[in-house]
Structure formats: C-alpha cells, structure tokens
Amino acid sequence: MDTLVQFVNPLYAVGMETTSDLSREALAPRGQAAKRLSILDAATAVFCRDGVAAASIDAIAEAACVSRQTVYNHVGDKEKLFVAVVKEVTARSTARLFETLGTFPETPVDVEHELTEFAVRLAGNCMCDPDGAALRKLIENEGQRYPELFATWKQYGPGKSWPAISARFAKLASAGDLDIPDANLAARQFMALVNADLPNTYYMGQPPTDAELLEAATNAVSTFIRAYRRQSAAG
Amino acid sequence: MDTLVQFVNPLYAVGMETTSDLSREALAPRGQAAKRLSILDAATAVFCRDGVAAASIDAIAEAACVSRQTVYNHVGDKEKLFVAVVKEVTARSTARLFETLGTFPETPVDVEHELTEFAVRLAGNCMCDPDGAALRKLIENEGQRYPELFATWKQYGPGKSWPAISARFAKLASAGDLDIPDANLAARQFMALVNADLPNTYYMGQPPTDAELLEAATNAVSTFIRAYRRQSAAG
DNA sequence: AAAATGTTAGACACCACTGTCAAAATTAAC
DNA sequence: GTTAATTTTGACAGTGGTGTCTAACATTTT
Secondary structure, three states, X not given: OHHHHHHHOHHHHHHHOOOOOOOOOXXXXXXXXXXXXXXXXXXXXXXXXXXXXXXXXXXXXXXXXXXXXXXXXXXXXXXXXXXXXXXXXXXXXXXXXXXXXXXXXXXXXXXXXXHHHHXXXXXXXXXXXXXXXXXXXXHHHHHHHOHHHHHHHHHHOHHHHHHHHHHHHHHHHHOOOEOOOOHHHHXXXXXXXXXXXXXOOHHHOOOOOHHHHHHHHHHHHXXXXXXXXXXXXXX | OHHHHHHHOHHHHHHHOOOOOOOOOOOOOOOOHHHHHHHHHHHHHHHHHHOOOOOOHHXXXXXXXXXXHHHHHHHOOHHHHHHHHHHHHHXXXXXXXXXXXXXXXXXXXOHHHHHHHHHHHHHHHHHOXXXXXXXXXXXXXXXXXXXXXXXXXXXXXXXXXXXXXXXXXXXXXXOOOEOOOOHHHHHHHHHHHHHHOOXXXXXXXXXXXXXXXXXXXXXXXXXXXXXXXXXXXXX
C-alpha cells in the first residue's frame, strides 16, 4: 500500500505532499521534510559512489549535514534507507520522463526536426539526468540482492515507461509520417540510437554539453528516420 | 612496461605464457598458473557480485578453493588484485572481440543475411559474454576510483576496439554494399541496435537463448540496413 | 629419502562500521 | 518563558574485515 502510493504518485515521494493530513507517515513527524529529502539525496549520492554495502551511514550523514542519529531516526537502518532511495529516485525519474513524453511530436509538420528536438529533451532531461543515472546504477548493481524491490521497480518503472513511449511512436506512425510495423521495437531502437551517440562521459560525472546533445540527437534521428521513412511507391 | 605487456598480449594475461623464461614475473613463480587463474576468476565473480570495496578476500579465497594466504602470496593486496582482474578480463574480452571481428562479412553476397549472422556471433561471444559483462560492470563502478587503471583500460580496450570495428564497416561500404558516410557513427549505431533488442536479463545472470540472440540480430540488422542501404537512383 | 618450494590453518593487532543508548543542546510551539 | 519536540554528541558492545606472521602440512624436485 505504502509502496504503491509512493510509486504511483511522484509528488508524494518528491516531498511535495501537502504537509496536511493525507500522508500521516510514521517517518516524517511534522515539518522537517527537507531534512528527510536531504538525507535521501545524500544517500543516493553515496550509494552510487561507494555501492550500498560499502557506503557508511556516517558518510551519508555528513553529506546530508546531519548527525548519524538523525539518519536512523528518519529512515531506519541501511536497508530501509536503500529502499526509500530507490522509490524516491524512481518516482522522480518517472515523473520527468512522462513530463518529457508530453512534448512528443505526435502530429509533426517537420518530423525530422521535431523528433530531433524531442530527442534532445529526452537525452538531457532523462538519460543524462543525475536521478536517472543513479537509478540505473543502483538497480544494476543491487537489484539481485533485493528481489522484491527490484520487482516493484520493474513494475512501476519500465513497466509503465515503455508502453507510454511505444504508444507515442504508434501515434506518429498512424499520423502517416513513418512506416512503423512494430512500435515497441521502434521505441527500443530509438532510445538505443540516442544513447549510442551520447558521449560516454556522462555516467562519469560530467553531463554532456548542449552541442553534444544536439549532435547525438541529430545523428540518432537521422538514422531512425532513414530506417522508418515511408516508401513513396512500393515497399 | 609490465602493464603494456599484459594489455597488448592477451595470451600472456590469459595464463598461456609459455611457462618458459620470457615472463619472469615476481608473481607467478613457476608452475601454478592454474591457481593464479582460479584466483583471478573467483575475484572477478566476487568483485562483480559485491563490488570491490565490499568484497572480502576470504570470499574470494573460498570461491577459488584456496586459502586466504595464497591469495596474498600470488597477487598481493586487494588493490593489486583488482588491477590484475581488470587486465585479465580486458585481455580476454579484447581477444574475443577481435576473433569475432575476423568473421565480419567485408564483401558479402547477401549483406543482410551475413551481417545478421555476424551480429549473432557478436552478441553471443562479446556482448553477453561473462567476461565482457563483468568488465563493463567493474569499469563502470570502480573506474572513477582508479583513474590510472581506467585510462589504461580505455587505451587498450575501446581505444583499440572501436577503430577496428569502424574499419570493417568502412570496408563494407567501399565494397559497394551500403552507403555509409561516417563509419564511426555507423559502427556505434550498429552496436547500439544489437544491444537494444537483447533481453535485459543477461546482466542479471541468465544469458539469452539462441532464439533471442537471432531475433535481436535480425531486428537490429534489418533496421541498420534500411537506414544505410544504397539508394538506387538519386539520394 | 631429502630438500626446496608452495600451501594451509590458526591466531593476531588493528581498524572501520553498525545500530543503540542516554544525556546535553538546540530549535520550535504555545 | 516555559514546555515540548528534535537534533546532536559521545560513548558503547558487537561484528566483520584487513594484512601479517608462524608453525604445520603437502607437493614437487632432485
């Protein structure tokens, strides 16, 4: 239940709950939601940097500018902290992805141009976003050790994202712009092509520049459209 | 120096040195190269499973069926062990990639068919290979903590692999089969497309089945060729 | 069989971390 | 200004890891 709420409603996990009466968690007693967020952010960073097992609560507390005891008071032990982090970051990443998906050019005038601009937003806001990168890393590294959490993440992360992405490409096809027999496949390939040309430095600290983003998007969309353009006459 | 030898000559690091006099390392005194390999393999597995910082030498020793002291005798402390593992796995992966690249269809009769078969080999032997997967994971997680090692890896891993891959696509283009203005870009996109459609379970233990491999290769090559096919008349 | 070499088992000091506790200090509420 | 809630501080036992050492054991080599 608790789990579901956090995954389904991003606003909740982002700490934007109305501080009213809806979310009477045992955790955040009254006001200091900021401190809780600070702890989760710090934990995300340290978990990513050191790995969950090697991450020390002291390091997290220090990064959050908080005493160790406060960490235990807010979230509990390390495993609960990790679960809270994954839920938080999943909610944020998913929200950001859906926000970006809202700008997908479903009935474009200039397919290539508008799809390229969308790819820039996708790469900048989602793929290279610190939350997204952190989440990928955490899931990839620790997923096997927390099967339940992993399953829940799959359900509310990829399980919701991919159909949404595919649906956009299906609409784009039915708008007559491209010839896409399999929207799921096209969606996977589109994402892969955008990723293919991003400088591989972005999971090592530095995010790509705007120019790099644009180049990656341009190359990806160019190839994507050449592969999926509608044939004038016979196919 | 030592570093260079191990990276440049895969056979050395794989433990196939002639056991003669060429490689008078302080490490492998005379015969028991098998034990050393066993230690490196076990360390690879445990490092991947637990992360380097959280991996215990005892766990590695147990996995290698060896006493802890023997680990220290052969390789030294944990950092040296990690460096040895990365070199070993890099050498193995690179060797396997180049072996597979040797089967690239440079002057094919049926481009699509032969490129698909190559993609199957590439995915099966390189992308989903345990060594390759382990290496990606280790580099991604620990690269930042070992800048020198990371730099050396980049030099002898991607720095050697990508030009070799690109060169194949350039030859394929000049053979008249495809229209590839930028072989580097095409190579990146080809790899990305093959990866895009592999079941994402392969870094979680189970390798993909032959059928899954073939489907991924088919989809990837189909899209790749549609994007890069030579236009009959004007382009 | 003897000698040299490699391997194991156990013990060791040392260190870093966990999770808990109680008392002091700070901050917010009324 | 007093009361209540939160946070900090420092201490604590317990755990598990490192890297070293030594003496016993096993395996080759000669």
